[in-house]
Amino acid sequence: MKKILAFDIGGTKIAYAVTDENGNFANDVVKVTTPKTSEGIYEFFKTVVKGLEDEVDGVSIATAGAVNNENTRIISHVGNLPEGYNGLDFMSLTDKPLLLENDANSAAWAEYKLGAAKGTRHAVVLTLGTGVGSGIIVDGRLLKGKSGAAGEMHVRFDSGEHRKCTCGLWDCLETYVSGNALTTDARLYMREDMTSYDVIRGLKDGNPKAREAFDHWQSCLENTLVLMGNIFDPEVIVLSGSMAQFVEYEKINKQANHDILTRPFELKQAVFENNAGMIGAALLLAERLRQEERP
Ligand SMILES: [Zn+2]
CATH class of the missing domain: 3.30.420.40 (ATPase, nucleotide binding domain)
Known part of the structure; x- marks a missing residue:
């Protein structure tokens, strides 16, 4: 061994x-x-x-x-x-x-070989942490692209200059779907000194402003799932990273699969932390x- x-x-x-x-x-x-x-x-x-x-x-x-x-x-x-x-x-x-x-x-490779995407041939693993990353498995192989950088989740998601991304772009996907994005939504929908933790706590307490902030964040995630679902036509999309535990899987799975043009995928939470x-x-x-x- x-x-x-x-x-x-x-x-x-x-x-x-x-x-x-x-x-x-x-x-x-x-x-x-x-x-x-x-x-x-x-x-x-x-x-x-x-x-x-x-x-x-x-x-x-x-x-x-x-x-x-x-x-x-x-x-x-x-x-x-x-x-x-x-x-x-x-x-x-x-x-x-x-x-x-x-x-x-x-x-993504760990989830594909041993975790939530085991047994599939086509899978997307989105990592929702401080930033957003992805690993894409196409026909049993890790998609690397011509230079090795395939799967970078950076693209302008909105017009204007509202949210600056670490990649240099304004209003990039990462600034709407990451953990930091939920903190931005907390400030926007709740109060200037609020963070993603306050949103999660507020959700449990039935705070309507926290619900608004979370729904905005989660609808941006849903858009991302539709995008990845349409482009890669995966059997499964796995969510990993610190934010994955907060996603309302049943609800967002249904919504995203309603909006895609390809055959439905399964939405799962990562097995490995x-x-x-x-x-x-x-x-x-x-x-x-x-x-x-x-x-
Ligand atoms: Zn970016």
């Missing part, structure tokens, strides 16, 4: 653990605060890899940012990580095989190692 040292790096936390080739953790997941500089991040990776590389067959890293088709480097800006991070030479961390993949793609990125990237590397072994 092969072993993989799997990392998941985001703007606030880095998580790592050793997994087997089926994505099972061999030990507890370790979580640390992401270092403030790109040099600090590199040194952290180097130290952990050095300590564990003799025990494993390879290293996988699920990361924010778009990753090239060779899975060796980041090819986009990564707004929530320090400057210079996207230029790091990940391949110099170890002589063992190393695979880098976008975190939303990695999470925070560890999906680590598991997915480890599974992708395990698959590559198996392919390389074949005569």
Whole structure:
């Protein structure tokens, strides 16, 4: 049984653990605060890899940012990580095989192989966290596109200059469908000092303003589901990330499937929570190692 040292790096936390080739953790997941500089991040990776590389067959890293088709480097800006991070030479961390993949793609692969999309051939996994990401499975393969960046959920969603996105666009999809978007709706529909947490709490208390804010956010999510449903014609759309737990699945599934032109898809909540990125990237590397072994 092969072993993989799997990392998941985001703007606030880095998580790592050793997994087997089926994505099972061999030990507890370790979580640390992401270092403030790109040099600090590199040194952290180097130290952990050095300590564990003799025990494993390879290293996988699920990361924010778009990753090239060779899975060796980041090819986009990564707004929530320090400057210079996207230029790091990940391949110099170890002589063992190393695979880098976008975190939303990695999470999608975990859901496809072992989670809510298991048994399908066509699936879309939307990650609704601070931002919005997606991983798209077409005929059993992860859609990467010509450069590796396929699945970026950034497009102008409204005209005007209401909401500025981390990608630089005004009124981008992410500013209407992410966790931060619900905070924007909270301020708009409730009060200036309100956040997404107040909306969720207000919903439970029957606050009509919270209901308005939430309905606006959820209708933007529904539009996104219709878009992905029409373009990719998936069997299932899986919602993951911190906001996925708040979605009214039955209601929005019905509405979105009423509005699409293709055959209905199933809307599901992700099975894996925070560890999906680590598991997915480890599974992708395990698959590559198996392919390389074949005569
Ligand atoms: Zn954007």
